[in-house]
Each structure stands twice: as structure tokens, then as C-alpha cells.
Amino acid sequence: MSYRYRLATIFLLAFFLDCLNIFMSTMALPAISLEMGLSTNETTWISHAYILGLTLIMPLSLWFGELLGARKLLTLSMALFALASLLSGFSTQFSALVMARLFQGITGGLMIPVGQAIVFAEFPKTERSKISTMIMVIALIAPAFSPSLGGIILDYASWQWIYFSNIPLALITSFLAWAWIKNASFSKQKSIAQKPDWIGLTLISFSLFLLLTALTQYGQAHQNIWLSHLYFGIGILLFVSYYRYSKKQSNVLVDLSLLTNIRLRASIAVYYAVPGIFTGINFLMIFYLQKILGFTATQTGQLMMLYAFGAFITMMVSGYFYNRIGPKYLLFLGVILHSFGIALLYSVDESLTYLLLIPAYLLMGIGGGLAANVAQTNAMIDFQNETLLKSSVLWNINRQITFCVGIAVLTLIFSLYQAFLPLMQAYQVTFITASLLGLLSLFFIQKLPVHTIS
Template sequence: MTYRYRVATLFLAGFFIDCINIFMSAIALPDISRQLHVSESSAAWVANSYILGLTLIIPLSTWIASHIGVRMTMMASMALFSVGALCTGLSTDFNGLIVFRLLQGAGGGLLIPVGQALTFSLFQKNERARISTLIMAVALIAPAISPAAGGVIVDHFSWRWVFLCNIPFSLLTAALAWWWINAEKTTAQRPDLVGLALVSLALAALLMGMSLYADATNPALPLRLVILGVIFAALYVRHYRRQPDAIVDLSVLSNPRMRFSVLVYYAVPGIFTGVNLLNIFFLQLVMGWGASETGLLMVLYATGSFGAMSVCGRLYNRVGAAKLFLTGLICHAVGIALLSLVGADYGLPVLVVAYLLMGIGGGIGANTAQTTAMIDFTGEHLSRASTVWNLNRQMSFSVGAALFTLLFNLLQQHTTATSAYHTTFLIAALLGLLPLLTLMSLNKQPESLCNQKEN
């Protein structure tokens, strides 16, 4: 195996472990909610705290790699992840579990942007579609096997093993990083700590506000947190305009392909994460399904995604991104809308069609977005774009989970649980079509990279 494929393999291994932690942990949330006596919206923090840990560390990853080297960064990433997974699995209270998930996320977040930037730098521009296809293949395989495996673990052992079973894989990845990666250092400027603090506080306040609002008897505190999150976000924009070395380079969003791909990630993987989380609770708490049965639905999603991804890779250069985005978003939205029909009269057949359609739409949309987002970036701009893209990817998962659990809890106060689930699914389907309003932006010529903000 050549060096560049060894690097790609390690990056994909870290990405695989990251995806497993999102989808496998989701299947365990009903059990965690019952055993630790927390609500559905609070249980979502098992995922949110992991995402927050990723968000805190991703902007620092390039700077850390410039000081200790790429090899040591990748090793440290998986070692810290392993410690976090061990402590999470052994946690006896919910607050401790959340703290250790934050640590686990920080560990996972070190490897992904460093590995992606190094991998893309080793492949020519016309070869990146192949790497993007491999990335999406991992993004499909992990959701296919991890919920089903997690369901078996939860039903026959304990939700704790959902976290503990990751440790052998993360330790193996750390060992391979030591053997395979060259001991070289990159160059990076001192990180923008003020910017990092503002970004982290904005995300944390927004997520906490949405989570607390669902269970709060007095909405004043959650609303203040949401307002505070918006203020921190506005302060970061102001800080970015004055700081030449801002930690998140918003200038990459001036590229229409990157900007549209960011929206698509909220509309496809982001919305799906929230919808799938609610459907897990719906099937287990309302329909009486087991964790194993619920987890098997992701095999259908992955099957649809794999077929779509295989076709998408060949069609990208023939039909263009716009037509693929249109097809993917519509299929995904129709699949989500079908979930609103699931009940006593319509069960398994509707779920099969819904998850296949969501898989097809998700495979087309996410794969096309992954290829399109960074196709215009090279060199230092590629590293900046990689940081923004990975932050967006992680944030879309967390925002999707928080938004739709909030929406469900608000609807549940005025109707039955089943009706609240179904209405939430319909709203999610409509929101998933919103990027189509700006689809024509892909026809604009990308702004010259040399005109983007320089560090």
C-alpha cells in the first residue's frame, strides 16, 4: 500500500469510528433515558456533548499538529478517545456520562480535520471525487452496521458496552498511526483562542437553550440561553472581520459550491439525525419495538445510500451537481414524510420504503455535497475549508437532534405522542427541501481563491 493510501486509510478509520459513535449511541438512548431517569431531550446530550467536544478541538487540530506532528496528533486523538470511551461506559450518573462524552469527542475531533487535509493534499484535484466516494462509503457502512450491532448489545448486554466496544478499534488506529505516518510537522499560526471561545460558547448556549426549553416549566432561562448563543455568534462575526487569523475562516463560504453544500448537510444528514433519533424513540416507546429491530432499519438506509452513491460517483461529471442535489433532496424529503404514516395500520412496509428513500436521497445529497464543497480549494485554502467543513458536518448532526427533539416536545404539549411524532416528521420533510430555493447559486462562478481573506 502506498503512503497516500495509508494516510487515507487512517483518516477513514477515524471517520468510521466517529460515525459509529453517533449512530450506535443513538440506539441506546431510550435505555439510557430510562435507567438514568432523564427525558428524551436531555438524553440527546449524549450526542450533543460529543459534538461539542469535536467543535472545541477541531479548530485547534491544525495548530496542535504543527507542534507535535501529524503522527503524534493522530495517536493522541485515538488515545484520548479511548480514555473517554472507557470512562463513559463506566459512568454511574448522567452528568458524568456527559462530561466523558465531551472528552471522547475532543479525542475524535483531533484526527478528522488533520487526516482529511493531509489525505486531500496527497491526491490531485481530479482524484478527489474518488476519495469523497470512499468517505461516503464509510459514512454508509458505519450507519448500516452500528445501529444493528448496538441494538443487539443493548438487548442482550447493556448500553454501556455500546461505548466500551469502540476501544479496541481506536487503540488499533493509534498503533497504525505510529507505524504508518511519517514523523513530520506542518506549519500553522498560533490559534485564535478568543474566536474559539466565541464559537464554542455560541454553540453550547444554543444547544442548551433548545434542550432545556423542552422540559422547562419556565421558558425564561432557555430563551435567554438561545439569545445569548445568537449574541456570541454575532460577536464572532465581528471578531472575524477584525482578526486576520480568525479560527474559523468564514471567507470560504463566499464560494457558492461550499455555501450550498453546507446547507445541504443541514438538510440531509442533519435533519436525518434528528428524525432518526425521534423515530427510534417512537418505535421503541410507542410501537413496542426492540433495540435490535430498530437498529436493522439502518441497513435499509445504507442499502439505498450505497446504490445511490455508486451511481452518483459516475454521474457527477456527466450531469452536474445541481441535478444530483435536486434528486437527492426530493427523495430524502419524501422518505421522511412517509414516516408520518407509520402506525397501527401501516408499519413495516412503510418503514422499509421510507428508509430506502431516505438512504437514496441521503446518499446522493451527502456524497454530492462532500465532492462539491472543497472542489475549488487547494493548498492553505484547502486546510481552512476542511476545518469549516468538518465543523459544519458535526454541528449539523447536533443541531438536527436538538431542533427536532425540541419541536416534538413542544407539539406533545398540545396533542398525543403519536400525532406529535408524525407532525414533526412532516415539518422535517418540508425543511429538507429549503436548499432548493438557492439551487441556482451553483451556476455562479466561484470567487477567486486569491480574493478570499488571507490569514
């Protein structure tokens, strides 16, 4: 195996663990809620703590990478990830489990931007679509199969083993990072790690924390609506303060100036329109299918297999067409197909179930797989060396935030419709609204150049 594919293997294993923890751990939440006597709103923080940990540490990952080197950082992060998984499984109190999950997110967040950056640096521009396809295949496999895997673990063991099951793979990844990564892989330009900008770190970290907290509460805890407004307002204020502050600094942690790059900006918009919106749609569909249409959990989970099948097909061919057609037309096609699949959900009722659900999930998978894969490749295609590392941090922070935003925004929209529409209609109109929101990304896509990547 060549060196660059060894690096890709290490990163993909770590990325798989990340996706697994986002999706499989949700299967454990009902059992944890019952055992610890938690409300639904309290239980969601077990998942959100992991995403917050990932998001808040990513701005520091490059500094740690320069300080320790890629080999030590990736080895240590996966070893600590195994420890955090052990602590999560042994937690007997809610607060301890939330802190263990936060720690688990922090250890995973240390590795992802650095791992992706060193892998992309080893692949020339014309071949980055290959590694992007691998990344998106992993991003499909995890949500498609992890609910079933989590269910098996819960049926034959206990919720603790969902966390314990991460330990072997984390330790294997840690060993491979130590054995395969060369010491000079991380930074070819800097021999001395610069101290992080602690003022900027404080501003961006608290901004992200408050905004994610507000979005979560908007969708789940309407009795605290004014507190959510306060969190959101302060979060926006801190974000604006960080933006103004960062423009005066030469060594920023999250370089928002990179958003002037048209490809990165369009790719971020697509990620909100596709993976972000689908995450929210999938969340609502679980309740719609089971509470309104009487589906079982197994039947609901099987629909994700259709989505994964459709996405897998397009991901296998998108790399071929990326260098021939270019990202603009592929993103147009992917977003339109994805939005049309969501729009089909409007007509799904007791009389038209599988007749519409099957093409809807296939179209969402085909369009979503195409758009997400092309966006992943397109986002960092113009960056090299230090800017590639910084763009990796910005891109991965965005990737984590889209999951929270998708669920929070669509849940909030559904709750507003529910106030004056019958329950089934509220769901259906929310689906139509989501499909239209996805089309807003076409405004950013149409600004992309038509020519292909060379």
C-alpha cells in the same frame, strides 16, 4: 498500498470510531439511566457531551497540527481516545461519565479535520469523489449496524463494554498513524506554528456551546424555556461578535469568510436538509413506531438497513456521475427524493405500515446517500493548501452541529403541533413539515454552476 490510500485508511478508521460513538453509545443510555437513577433529560447529556467535545476542539485542531505535525497529532489523538474510552467505561458517577465523554469528543475532534484535510490534499480534484464515497459509506455503516452491535454487547455483557470496545480499534489507528504518516504531510507552507487567536477561540467556543445547549433544551426541557431563550440570545450575540471580530484578523480559527464560496455554502445547506433532518426524523420515528404502531426495537432498527441499502447503491454510482453531470443536478435529485421519502411517512398508520415504510426508507436512503455524498465532495473542491485545512474545520464543525439541530428543531416542531393536534396527527404533520424544510436547500443548489468539475 499507495501512500494516499494509507492516509485514507487511517482517517476512515478514526471517522468510523467517531460515527460509532455517536450512534452505538445511544444504545447504552437506558441501562445507564437505570443504573445511575437519571432522568431522560440528564441522560441525553452523555451523548451531547461527546458532540460538544468534538465541536469545541475542532477550531484548535489546525494549530495543534502545525505545532505537532500530522503524524504526532493523529497518533496522540487516537491514543488519548482509547484512554477516554477506558475512563468512560470505568465511570460510576454521572458527572464523571459526562466529563469522560467530553474528553473523548475532544480527542476525536483533534484528528478529524486534520485527517480529512491531509487525505483530500493527496487526491486531485477529479478523484476526490472517491474518498468522499468512502467517507459516506462509513457514515452509513455506523448508524446502520451500530445499534445491533450495541444491543449484542448489552445482552451479553454490560453498558461499560460499549465504551471498552472502542479501545482496540483506537490503538490500532494510533499505531498506523505513527507507522505510515510522513512528518511533512500536514503543512507545506508553515514551518512555525502560529499562536491561536484566544479571543476568537473564546467567542466561537462559548457561542457554539450556548447555541447547542439552547437547541437541546428547546427540544427536551420546556420547563426551562426562558433559560433556553437566554442561552440562545447570548449565543447569537457571541457569534455575531466573533463574525465581526474575525473580519479584522488575518489568522482566524473558524474562517467564516469561506462561506462566500458558493459550493461550500450550498453543501452546508444540503447537510442541514438531508443528514440533519433525517437525524431528527429517525429520532421521532423510533417513538412513533414503538409507541403508536407497536413496533419492537428490532423491527425499528431493521428499517435503518433499508436506508443504508438505498444510500449504498447511490454512493457507489455518484462518484461516476459527479465528474460527468456535475453536482447541481445530482443535489437537486438527491434532495427531492429524500424529501419525498419523508413525505410518505405522513400516511403510515396501522393499516399502511410496511407498504409505505419500505419505499419511504429506501427513497430517504437513495436521496440522502446521493445528496450527502455529492455535498461532501463539492464542499471543499475549490480549496487547496491552507484554505483546504480551514474549510475542513468549518465543514466538520457544521457536520457535528447538524445532528443536534436536526433533533432539536424537529422535536420542538413536534411539541408545538402536539399542543393542538392528536398525537398521531402531530407526528404526521411534523413529517410533512420536515419534508418541506428539506426543499429549502434547493434555493442554494440552484445557484451552483451547471458545468462539471475539471
